[in-house]
Amino acid sequence: MPRPGPAPSFPDEHLRAEGDRPALVIRRSARRRKTVSARWDGARVLLQIPASMGTDRALRHAEELLPRLLRARARQDAGEGEPRSRRRSDEFLAEQAGRLSRELLGDRVRPVSIRWVTNQRTRWGSTTPARGSVRISHQLWEVPDYVLNYVIHHELCHLIEASHGPRFRRLEARYRHAETARAYLAGYAHGRGQDPEEPFEDSPEGSSPSSPEDGSSASAPSS
16 A cells, blocks of 8 residues: 655745744644644744644634743743742853844854853953853843843854944844843843943944953843
8 A cells, every 4th residue: 555645845934023022933744733832932932833824813713822932931031930049150151142142143153152241240251252251240141031131142143243233232122122122122221320321332333253361242231
């Protein structure tokens, strides 16, 4: 008896973000009969549906499934659900850096090393592009994930562009919580009795990639 051939494949349907709805990728499968599933795929939502289902009906299913996904992402951004000991590990930083690079920088850059440090009281983070190393201040242990992720993204951008010039700002702006995170950090610094003025304006525009002895950094106010 001949074996059945491979199931037919269908091109993904891509829908741009609209209002509060994130970008969608609709993926049809001949193997699916009735079930519909949704999951995050980077900054997009992947909606997997039966091959016979039309786009309008798929979007109705998306409306039902999205609130749960958005709540889960919000909990992740708020830092809920991660044990404190794990969040304070270098492995956690590496995972976050890898995800941010994939989602926001086209997986163009990965630090050779990224680690928490306790001797960095005047900076939130610092980067040495020549070595591919990133250091994150332990002062950020307790901040929400969206704030920590902003600092990590800021430092990843420095691995591509050492200065804070226009190219750097375009890369940094890909993080959608950037302004909110900067405001949080300013308030966080103020609450610690530190000067919140311009905490990230630490390297001159047009600077070349830093030498191992002179890494770019995202400064926190002095304590």
